């Protein structure tokens with residue numbers, strides 16, 4: 322029996338840092354987080370036992386600084402470093418430096434990473450180990466004519482791939498010989514810019530391809546096992562969107578062939594730790610054991626590892642830590658069982674309708690359904706946090722389990738319905754549309770599915786009149802939320818006056834909504850051609866949750882949240898106040914969450930606190946850079962106009 326580490330450092334941020342910390346804590350191992358300027362108050366910093374600042378916000382100056390990370394480990398007495406995924410996780414020089422510093426890298430050896438680091442060398446190695454690889458050219462020669470000739474031999478369509486590639490960069494599909502030269506030039510340019518290496522390989526473009534990968538694990542005693550497969554065919558622009566385990570339609574024969582090949586691949590490079598062998602599968606005639614080929618190996622923990630954990634009941638981070646400490650694999654192959662089905666959906670701050678353009682913003686509202694054995698929420702942010710432009714805009718992974726695929730998928734749809742985000746553009750509706758897509762639901766997936774249906778999946782349905790009416794009532798200052806809270810009762814709102822109001826919604830204020838009082842105490846709302854009545858009884862019952870955030874209002878009523886642009890008088894008032902060095906409560910309310918302390922220096926736009934009033938949440942953000950001199954306490958009820966935040970006097974020139 323080896324002894325485990327007493328303290329580890331996590332060289333990462335966000336959800337994966339939080340995920341690793343959780344397992345370490347359960348194992349009685351102390352944790353050290355590292356963080357950049359942008360992450361001073363991040364969840365992973367708060368979750369760890371200790372935290373070390375490693376530099377400015379850009380990753381090149383912080384999360385990629387091997388020297389600072391290793392120094393942080395030594396200063397804090399950490400014995401091992403977990404790299405998470407991305408950043409330094411597949412960098413063999415980093416592994417060597419960690420080991421040279423007398424620390425343990427929780428992952429494979431530098432040699433294993435190198436063996437799989439370049440797609441061409443990896444393919445040559447796999448061919449030798451008897452693992453099927455996609456027919457193609459993966460030699461050293463890079464002459465354009467030779468590559469074009471090999472494309473002719475392979476037969477069109479072909480795929481040009483950067484040998485140093487990742488994230489779909491430097492990859493081009495070519496359908497005709499006459500387009501080859503131009504596609505090659507552009508793939509090379511992109512590869513050079515992204516990886517500093519413009520060498521490429523050419524391979525057969527697989528039609529109706531499915532991406533099926535096998536989770537493998539090795540230890541330092543020569544053992545290797547697999548933990549079944551995951552299907553990651555639901556992709557947009559070669560990026561995974563919803564993953565699942567097991568693969569739909571998988572047969573015993575196909576599984577045996579794929580998992581055998583994956584274990585052979587791991588053994589061929591003396592692999593220790595968690596790894597994934599990615600295969601591309603020609604599914605044009607169903608799953609057939611002679612129609613899958615090695616694509617690449619990821620020598621780290623994958624983003625989508627939770628689906629494997631859900632169907633095997635194993636904690637892969639625990640396995641990683643045990644293997645790194647020198648222990649044998651916790652289970653033998655015949656002890657690893659597959660039970661039920663699991664999905665993972667990646668919740669992103671991005672605009673699906675605009676080609677998945679990444680978004681930023683402050684998460685004025687962020688709430689998830691309660692997690693349990695059938696539902697895991699993996700996140701590195703909390704309400705009030707900011708999605709910054711510096712890092713990947715993933716907000717959370719929503720992971721569900723069911724006895725079968727249908728049950729797991731139904732749970733995913735239900736979980737997405739209860740996932741409420743306001744403050745940024747998010748892909749919740751897109752994920753829900755994909756999860757409900759008839760082909761996806763039938764398990765008829767391939768990597769082109771999303772591309773073919775993109776317009777339908779990312780269409781933003783017009784808001785129903787009811788949602789527009791609720792938004793207008795909220796903007797007019799009326800309580801519309803379901804709550805037993807006295808604030809949600811109309812009687813408290815006499816001071817709003819019972820006059821008709823016109824509310825303008827939408828970017829250009831084009832949607833005009835007339836809100837007028839009725840004699841029975843209810844409200845009549847005219848939305849375009851329709852009239853909707855909100856009786857006092859309905860209002861008292863509560864109709865929805867409405868979140869006001871700077872310049873917007875979001876209505877959560879059912880399946881899809883609706884966000885409207887509003888010209889926000891509250892924000893304008895806050896700006897004016899800010900000029901005077903303080904921020905006041907725009908209305909009576911409860912200070913729900915305070916994000917910063919006295920003395921903190923804050924940046925313009927940073928969330929300072931959340932005020933809950935009329936069951937709506939108003940984020941009070943810093944109107945300019947400054948130092949907090951005074952701030953309201955969490956949990957306190959404040960009057961309208963009460964000072965919430967005071968800034969220190971400008972000291973000038975700092």
Ligand code: ADP
Pocket residue numbers: 455480482486487488489490492524525526527528530532556559599601616617768
């Ligand atoms: P990267 O390392 O850039 O992510 P991969 O080699 O892992 O590149 O491929 C990414 C995705 O591109 C795959 O999941 C698959 O959808 C698609 N792809 C890769 N190779 C082929 C191929 N030969 N034919 C068709 N599609 C492919």
